[in-house]
Amino acid sequence: GLGLTYKKNENFGEWYSEVVVNSEMIEYYDISGCYILRPWTMTIWEVLQTFFDAEIKKMNIKNAYFPLFVTESVLQREKDHIEGFAPEVAWVTKSGQSELEVPIAIRPTSETVMYPYFSKWIRGHRDLPLKLNQWCNVVRWEFSHPTPFIRSREFLWQEGHTAFATQAEADQEVLEILELYRKIYEEFLAIPVVKGRKSELEKFAGGYYTTSVEAFIPNTGRGIQGATSHCLGQNFAKMFQINFENDKGVKAMVWQNSWAYSTRTIGVMVMVHGDDKGLVLPPKVASVQVIVIPVPFKDANTDAIFSACSSTVQALREAGFRAEADLRDNYSPGWKYSHWEMKGVPLRIEIGPKDLANNQVRVVRRDNGAKSDIPMGNLVEKVKEILSSIQECLFNAAKQKRDACIKIVNTWDEFIAALNDKKMILAPWCDEEEVEKDVKARTKGELGAAKSLCTPFDQPRLPEGTLCFASGKPAKKWTYWGRSY
Numbered sequence: 275g276l277g278l279t280y281k282k283n284e285n286f287g288e289w290y291s292e293v294v295v296n297s298e299m300i301e302y303y304d305i306s307g308c309y310i311l312r313p314w315t316m317t318i319w320e321v322l323q324t325f326f327d328a329e330i331k332k333m334n335i336k337n338a339y340f341p342l343f344v345t346e347s348v349l350q351r352e353k354d355h356i357e358g359f360a361p362e363v364a365w366v367t368k369s370g371q372s373e374l375e376v377p378i379a380i381r382p383t384s385e386t387v388m389y390p391y392f393s394k395w396i397r398g399h400r401d402l403p404l405k406l407n408q409w410c411n412v413v414r415w416e417f418s419h420p421t422p423f424i425r426s427r428e429f430l431w432q433e434g435h436t437a438f439a440t441q442a443e444a445d446q447e448v449l450e451i452l453e454l455y456r457k458i459y460e461e462f463l464a465i466p467v468v469k470g471r472k473s474e475l476e477k478f479a480g481g482y483y484t485t486s487v488e489a490f491i492p493n494t495g496r497g498i499q500g501a502t503s504h505c506l507g508q509n510f511a512k513m514f515q516i517n518f519e520n521d522k523g524v525k526a527m528v529w530q531n532s533w534a535y536s537t538r539t540i541g542v543m544v545m546v547h548g549d550d551k552g553l554v555l556p557p558k559v560a561s562v563q564v565i566v567i568p569v570p571f572k573d574a575n576t577d578a579i580f581s582a583c584s585s586t587v588q589a590l591r592e593a594g595f596r597a598e599a600d601l602r603d604n605y606s607p608g609w610k611y612s613h614w615e616m617k618g619v620p621l622r623i624e625i626g627p628k629d630l631a632n633n634q635v636r637v638v639r640r641d642n643g644a645k646s647d648i649p650m651g652n653l654v655e656k657v658k659e660i661l662s663s664i665q666e667c668l669f670n671a672a673k674q675k676r677d678a679c680i681k682i683v684n685t686w687d688e689f690i691a692a693l694n695d696k697k698m699i700l701a702p703w704c705d706e707e708e709v710e711k712d713v714k715a716r717t718k719g720e721l722g723a724a725k726s727l728c729t730p731f732d733q734p735r736l737p738e739g740t741l742c743f744a745s746g747k748p749a750k751k752w753t754y755w756g757r758s759y
């Protein structure tokens with residue numbers, strides 16, 4: 275029957291799996307960690323892709339497409355950055371009945387695929403900056419429990435790979451891209467994120483520094499890395515001989531960045547906004563923003579009602595909204611209400627005989643259930659207002675909830691209490707890696723260890739003499755900590 279079996283605040287994991295399936299976003303697949311992304315997901319992905327692709331085009335970043343496959347020798351080129359990842363690499367070892375001479379890896383990320391060609395293409399400073407992006411899938415044969423969108427063995431992402439003559443250009447682009455990721459989360463998905471820098475321990479080992487946008491899931495009290503923008507420094511330039519003759523005729527290595535966001539964004543949206551009726555879609559990314567449902571009455575003029583629904587959809591579409599009518603005659607209005615609530619459609623319009631007689635429609639918001647009657651005359655204006663109000667209310671509600679999960683601590687005991695209270699913890703830290711490793715060791719358990727999430731760019735004042743929460747040494751910065759995905 276209709277409705278969810280599980281409640282968000284009682285069985286979060288089961289609730290999540292049920293929502294992504296019942297909202298027709300995901301279909302489970304017979305290979306663990308692999309999921310079918312149904313149209314209800316793809317339209318959301320395409321809205322984000324359309325935005326991001328247009329933005330990087332403004333930055334003169336070009337799309338390319340590199341092969342899915344990497345030879346073993348090339349993949350091994352970058353020893354230290356893949357050493358920890360080796361178990362995740364998926365290999366092709368046969369074609370048909372015959373063994374391949376050399377096994378071929380499926381890309382888990384494309385540095386080693388791309389950079390030999392960066393080396394070939396970049397000769398002089400006029401070849402710089404080289405700025406490429408690709409929209410593709412990647413495969414990482416992870417073993418920790420798979421979760422649709424959040425942790426899957428194959429996922430869609432974009433990966434940007436850029437090369438510059440100077441560090442200054444690279445540093446600037448890292449932050450420009452990070453701002454686009456903030457927009458994806460805060461302005462499209464209505465999810466608050468923290469912009470910051472990863473610690474040396476948590477950063478991409480092959481890079482120079484990593485910046486990220488960090489989200490938080492109140493129900494599980496876990497942080498989640500939303501997207502990353504790395505400065506790779508000259509590490510990969512050294513390894514792949516990506517150098518150029520600068521304008522003084524001197525050979526110099528390039529400065530590189532790489533950055534990505536993935537379909538994980540969609541999972542965070544489900545987790546943050548979903549409720550016990552199912553998915554709740556922010557209007558900016560909703561596949562259908564307005565669903566129009568006829569409420570025929572036994573002897574009422576059904577044709578008039580249906581045509582009113584169709585003309586309402588028409589008017590909304592002409593105004594640029596993604597509107598549909600559910601005119602199916604084999605489902606009751608009540609069934610349709612539950613169905614489209616499960617799918618998270620932000621606004622429902624009901625048209626029955628009374629509405630027709632009064633030349634009005636009944637609108638119902640998905641986020642707070644508020645109902646109101648709108649005259650047909652200024653429907654488009656009202657719908658525009660209500661949808662932007664829903665977008666804003668979803669963000670504000672999520673921000674309020676996330677802020678309520680943030681705990682500022684100064685001592686280890688306060689830290690442990692906050693961790694057990696499922697908080698996102700802001701603590702003064704001495705910035706020593708050994709201390710960070712110690713925090714992980716001291717918080718190991720079946721829920722997973724606490725780790726540093728990021729050092730926020732927006733640093734609160736650090737009073738003279740403040741001590742590190744974990745080591746008691748002089749603190750150097752405020753850093754977010756927590757359990758994470």
Ligand SMILES: O=C1CCCN[C@@H]1CCCn1cnc2cc(F)c(Cl)cc2c1=O
Binds near residue numbers: 362383433502
């Ligand atoms: O995060 C990004 C942005 C887009 C391009 N890539 C970087 C770094 C990716 C790290 N990383 C992440 N996961 C990996 C898994 C693997 F199996 C191997 Cl061999 C390597 C990696 C790996 O390097």
Ligand SMILES: [Mg+2]
Binds near residue numbers: 414
């Ligand atoms: Mg990984």
